[in-house]
Amino acid sequence: MTAASNTIQIRHQDAHAFVVSLLQASGVPQKNSEIVARGLVQADLRGVESHGINRIPSYLARIRSGVLDPKAEPTVTKVTPVVAQVDGHNGFGFPAAHLGMATAIEMAQTFGIGMVSVKHSNHFGMSAWIVQQAIDAGMMSLVFTNSSPALPVWGGKSQLMGVSPIACGAPGGENSIPFILDMAPSVAARGKIHKALRRGEKIPKDWALDSEGRPADDPAEALKGVMLPMGGPKGSALAIMMDVFSGVLSGSAFAGGVTGPYDTTKPGDVGHFFMAIKPDLFMSLEDFRSRMDVLYQKVVESDKMDGVDRIYFPGEIEQLSEKKRRSEGIPFVEAEIDALNKEADKLKVAKIRVHG
Structure with a gap:
């Protein structure tokens, strides 16, 4: 632990191995354990700790309560030929999402485009790891999901829509990085409030309202209330759009019917929507990549507003974080390590290894 930051560094390889051991001890098959671990650790590497391995205790609690089928x-x-549906059979969302995008990619490689709807799934962590799966195959992508009610519709005051992420991506060129957008339709992702609660931190007052409708800086009170949509009615409409494409279309739960990853009372019944698109449908791949280079340079070299030192391409900050954390380790606070090791004790597996 470092005195300055009060954090503990964990190597990403050790975090991955630890998660796999917990999942396998909980009855999750080896292949699926690896997929879940990769998705969670990639979130931690990218600095999206709200969707990293700290999610494991809540996932295991759902397995123990019988509302998530580990097998x-x-x-x-x-x-x-260009449309398919995946049934998650109430298992982990990660394998269902991985299969969904892999199927979309396979169809797109032959026909130029592939679309997959996923039903009866669960939380799949950070959407960006699925976007990255498509980028690794040289594909553009759309990644949608719905989620448990946390957000009011514009003009309402009760939880109805999920804080459902909108994600998409495209490969970069020789002199640029991939475009990766992964954002919530709320001011902040709800997982960030759970992270603040774990770490004993306050949250900004423009993130959420408490149960009385007052701005909340206490994460515990914020979780009793509602998240605030970004851009008012625009964020609310985007959340509804996620429900249309992921819930209504797939046959999964929608309109407030999705069960959240921290709820141990019933299955999640989450729906997803994926699309993979070949980037060379309208021009050569070389031309596409060259045009992405131009776009990247135009964005990052834009004139800067006062007080701004650098302009980043969407996903660039997270990619820089991943590069740093792959070499230096992923930072955790002691309370998070303790919570993870409690799961290890329950399952009689080795505790997580601490870097250095």
């Missing part, structure tokens, strides 16, 4: 294997059904 479930997702299945895929082709609908047309």
Whole structure:
């Protein structure tokens, strides 16, 4: 632990191995354990700790309560040559999402585009890891999901819509990085409030309202109330859009019916929507990548407003974080390590290794 930052460094390889051991001890097959671990650790590497391995205790609690099937294997059904549906069978959302995007990519490689709807799934962590899966295959992508009610519709005051992330991506060129957008339709992701609660931190008062409708800086009180949509009615409409594409279309829960990853009373029934698109449908791949280079340079070299030292491309800050954390380790606070090790004790597996 370092005195200055009061954090403990964990190597990403050790975090991955630890998560796999917990999941396998909980009945999750090896292949699926690896997929879940990769998605969670990638979030921590990218600095999105709200969706990293600290999610594991809540996932394991859902397994123990019988509302998430650790052994479930997702299945895929082709609908047309470019459309398919994955049934998650109430297993982890990560394998269902991985299969969904892999299927979309396979169809896009032949037909230029692939679309997959996923039903009866669960939380799949950070959307950016699925976008990255498509980028690694040279594909553009759309990644949608719905989630448990946390956000009021514009003009309302009760939880109805989920803080459901909107994500998409495209490969970069020789002199640029991939475009990766992953954002919530709320002012902040709800996972950031859970992170603040774990760490004993306050939150900004423009993130959420408490149960009485007052701005909340106490994360415990914020979790009793509602998240605030970004841009007022615009954020509310985006949240509804996620429900249309992910819930209504798939046949999964919608309109406030999704169960959250911290709820141990019933299955999640989360829906997702994925699309993979070949970037060279309208021009050569070389031309596409060259145009992405131009876009990147135009964005990052834009004239800066007062007080701004650097302009970043969407996803660039997270990619820089990943590079740093791969070499230096992922920072955790002691309370987070203790919570993870309690799960290790319950399952009689080795505790997480601390860097240095």
